[in-house]
Amino acid sequence: MPAIHILVLLFLLQLVLSELPRHDDPLRAIKDDDPTKVAYFWHISDPHVDLDYKIGSHGNCPWVICCRDSTGNYSKEDAAGKFGFIKNGQSSCDLPLETFKTALDFIKSYPINPEFVFYGGDSPSHADWEYSKEYNLKYMNVLHDTMRESLGSSILLLSAIGNHDTYPIDQFDAGPRFSWYMEPFAQQMSFWLPKQVTNQMKIAGHYNHLIRPGLRALVINTQYADVLNFYNYKNSSNPDPGALVSTTRQWLSEAEQAGEKVLLLGHIPPQATEPWNKALLQLSKQYSKTILGQMYGHNHKDKIHIARDEHGAYSVAYVVSALTTFSNQFPAVRLFKMDKNTFELLDHVNFYGNVTEANISGEMKYKFEYSAKETYELKDMSATSWNKVVEDFLVPNSTFVKKYIDYYHSLGSLGTPHAICNPNDVKCVRKLYCDASNFSEDGKRDCVRK
Ligand SMILES: *[C@@H]1O[C@H](CO)[C@@H](O)[C@H](O)[C@H]1NC(C)=O
Ligand SMILES: *[C@@H]1O[C@H](CO)[C@@H](O)[C@H](O)[C@H]1NC(C)=O
Ligand SMILES: *[C@@H]1O[C@H](CO)[C@@H](O)[C@H](O)[C@H]1NC(C)=O
Ligand SMILES: *[C@@H]1O[C@H](CO)[C@@H](O)[C@H](O)[C@H]1NC(C)=O
Numbered sequence: 262m263p264a265i266h267i268l269v270l271l272f273l274l275q276l277v278l279s280e281l282p283r284h285d286d287p288l289r290a291i292k293d294d295d296p297t298k299v300a301y302f303w304h305i306s307d308p309h310v311d312l313d314y315k316i317g318s319h320g321n322c323p324w325v326i327c328c329r330d331s332t333g334n335y336s337k338e339d340a341a342g343k344f345g346f347i348k349n350g351q352s353s354c355d356l357p358l359e360t361f362k363t364a365l366d367f368i369k370s371y372p373i374n375p376e377f378v379f380y381g382g383d384s385p386s387h388a389d390w391e392y393s394k395e396y397n398l399k400y401m402n403v404l405h406d407t408m409r410e411s412l413g414s415s416i417l418l419l420s421a422i423g424n425h426d427t428y429p430i431d432q433f434d435a436g437p438r439f440s441w442y443m444e445p446f447a448q449q450m451s452f453w454l455p456k457q458v459t460n461q462m463k464i465a466g467h468y469n470h471l472i473r474p475g476l477r478a479l480v481i482n483t484q485y486a487d488v489l490n491f492y493n494y495k496n497s498s499n500p501d502p503g504a505l506v507s508t509t510r511q512w513l514s515e516a517e518q519a520g521e522k523v524l525l526l527g528h529i530p531p532q533a534t535e536p537w538n539k540a541l542l543q544l545s546k547q548y549s550k551t552i553l554g555q556m557y558g559h560n561h562k563d564k565i566h567i568a569r570d571e572h573g574a575y576s577v578a579y580v581v582s583a584l585t586t587f588s589n590q591f592p593a594v595r596l597f598k599m600d601k602n603t604f605e606l607l608d609h610v611n612f613y614g615n616v617t618e619a620n621i622s623g624e625m626k627y628k629f630e631y632s633a634k635e636t637y638e639l640k641d642m643s644a645t646s647w648n649k650v651v652e653d654f655l656v657p658n659s660t661f662v663k664k665y666i667d668y669y670h671s672l673g674s675l676g677t678p679h680a681i682c683n684p685n686d687v688k689c690v691r692k693l694y695c696d697a698s699n700f701s702e703d704g705k706r707d708c709v710r711k
């Protein structure tokens with residue numbers, strides 16, 4: 262065959278191959294969706310942007326935070342890249358603002374009309390010793406300005422307060438002591454939310470918003486469930502700091518009476534303070550028909566917690582992986598799918614940004630990571646179906662636990678010693694199981710001991 266024919270054949274083959282849908286193509290997530298039947302919302306959390314991030318600085322340093330300082334003798338391959346730094350599944354670097362923008366651009370350009378974006382909080386870097394009112398306010402403002410500029414006015418943003426957002430870290434109390442934070446925060450949120458909602462937010466940081474008739478988002482300020490928040494202990498005869506329990510109960514009750522469905526959104530997941538864990542279990546059970554799902558961040562890990570008792574499972578808390586690479590993950594973006602009419606959750610699909618690759622190519626691309634429904638062979642997104650997945654973790658060589666381990670760090674520690682468990686390590690897998698099957702830290706501890 263003449264060389265020219267071979268070239269033509271190769272060219273045609275190239276065309277065919279480039280037309281084949283790639284497994285990591287982000288559009289794969291919605292290709293089979295009927296837009297008249299599916300509604301969407303996004304969940305991102307824990308960007309921990311570092312405004313002192315320095316390209317070329319020491320990315321693999323011996324300090325708490327890297328990618329800010331260029332002292333020391335380090336090789337070229339340990340230099341902080343444009344989009345972040347993670348090496349052999351390990352990272353002590355927070356996120357350059359640039360990478361936060363790429364995640365927002367990805368969301369903005371994705372061809373759907375989302376109901377909203379839920380931003381789960383923790384704007385500043387892990388340089389906790391640098392925190393001050395000015396420092397933390399700067400991060401709050403820079404990140405919300407960025408979200409406003411990137412997402413525009415056509416996408417609703419809901420934002421929760423994270424434990425790193427206030428100063429001192431983890432501290433928060435309702436009332437004038439934290440109005441220095443709450444006033445500017447409510448001011449930022451007034452771009453997206455009506456005055457009546459931002460006024461409600463100023464009371465204790467909790468707010469609720471009707472997304473569309475029949476669907477309500479309830480954003481709770483989980484600082485009152487933070488074991489490290491000393492304000493929670495200041496009045497030992499007050500069992501409900503920040504009225505977290507009574508407010509959540511009241512709003513759930515009102516929503517149920519109005520026949521609405523609720524998304525419960527916050528920063529710190531269950532396994533927080535024991536009184537809150539218990540109250541949340543009780544509320545999750547009482548309002549299990551009303552609560553569609555609970556969405557949290559904080560752990561920087563892709564995981565779940567199932568609420569269950571001897572009668573079965575009744576609620577699922579979905580914890581999203583982080584945008585920061587700090588503590589060993591690739592930046593993660595999560596898309597939830599809902600039935601457009603009943604608002605029942607249909608799936609969540611996850612995307613990740615490979616910072617190592619972006620750093621080399623000069624362009625950050627978000628790729629399809631996995632669909633929960635497909636990966637865990639879920640019949641639906643009910644607590645009962647998720648409970649079956651978690652029960653499977655205890656089966657020797659469970660395929661589900663292998664996937665759970667890979668996605669735990671949004672593929673950032675894949676195949677490295679930094680992966681959460683070796684799937685053959687029975688003790689470690691049991692810990693994952695106990696973590697996923699408990700809302701309570703005490704319950705998890707008991708379960709691990711068994
Ligand atoms: C830096 O490290 C390299 C490789 O370990 C070594 O060859 C070099 O002498 C070191 N330079 C300094 C100034 O310590
Ligand atoms: C402490 O909490 C109790 C119960 O909520 C309340 O009645 C009391 O006024 C509170 N005390 C102070 C000093 O705030
Ligand atoms: C990320 O990119 C690096 C460099 O191209 C590659 O070696 C690695 O396999 C990628 N990881 C994932 C999960 O995409
Ligand atoms: C699980 O599979 C691995 C190899 O894939 C094997 O070495 C190991 O013994 C298996 N464990 C059990 C408990 O079957």
Ligand SMILES: CC(=O)N[C@H]1CO[C@H](CO)[C@@H](O)[C@@H]1O
Binds near residue numbers: 339342343620621
């Ligand atoms: C780990 C890694 O890929 N580092 C590279 C990131 O990009 C910079 C340039 O922006 C290179 O110098 C690093 O080697």
Ligand SMILES: CC(=O)N[C@H]1CO[C@H](CO)[C@@H](O)[C@@H]1O
Binds near residue numbers: 569700
């Ligand atoms: C308090 C609580 O939910 N405890 C549960 C923790 O998980 C184990 C294993 O599923 C259960 O047996 C406990 O009841």
